[in-house]
Amino acid sequence: MxxxxxxxxxxxxxxxxxxxxxxxxxxxxxxxxxxxxxxxPKLTVSGGYMPEPVNDKMAGAFMVIKNDSKTADKLTGITSPLSDDLQIHETKDQKMQQVQSMDVPANGELKLERGGNHVMFMGLKNTPKVGDKVTVELRFEKADPIEVELDVKERTYKAPTSNEH
Structure with a gap:
């Protein structure tokens, strides 16, 4: 017992x-x-744009995601009514490849820009024209989703460099 x-x-x-x-x-x-x-994390998005697509096959999107917090995050996905297939692409050694996520560093920023990391729209449902706006929703590992309107710009448009704080 x-x-x-x-x-x-x-x-x-x-x-x-x-x-x-x-x-x-x-x-x-x-x-x-x-x-x-x-x-x-406290994330904000600025400078979002899409160059006018040449056709309805694909388009790129560019923006800056700023993190004003001590907690790092990751961009894990993006959705849009314009396409059912959006991909996050990393560019290394001038080669583009799809990745599952991208780091948004604490007290830093993730730049999605021409010639570098970016978002690709595959199989567009229609072809937006200069002056249109394209809505996207960015999804993150920790932060709430952020809805962004991308301005459709001329194909040759280059974003200003970001030293304008």
């Missing part, structure tokens, strides 16, 4: 300890203010 009581008591204490640890772990992180505290 003594062994049985000891086992029951040990099991009860183990269960209580496990519940206490799991219940406190997130509170401990929150009060310490760690990056895992659940604080969402």
């Amino acid at each position: 003594n062994t049985r009581t000891t086992r029951t008591l040990a099991a009860a204490l183990s269960l209580t300890a496990a519940l206490a640890i799991s219940g406190c772990s997130s509170d401990a992180k929150d009060s310490a203010g760690s990056a895992d505290s659940g604080a969402k």
Whole structure:
């Protein structure tokens, strides 16, 4: 009987300890203010545009995603009524390849620009013209989605460099 009581008591204490640890772990992180505290990054998007597409096959999109917080994030997806297939592309050594996500560094920015990292619209449902606006929704690992209107610009348009703060 003594062994049985000891086992029951040990099991009860183990269960209580496990519940206490799991219940406190997130509170401990929150009060310490760690990056895992659940604080969402503060992201803003500027300079969004799409050069007028040559045809209805594909188009690029460019913008700057700024992170004004101490929590890094990742761009994980993008959607738009203009296409059912939007891709995040990375450019390395002048070669373009699709990636699943891109880092948006803490207190930094992710530049999506001509000749570099960008978004590709594949299989356009229609061909927007200069002056049109294209709506996209950016999705992130931590931050809430952000809806952005891209201005359709001339095919030769080059965004101004960003030293204008």
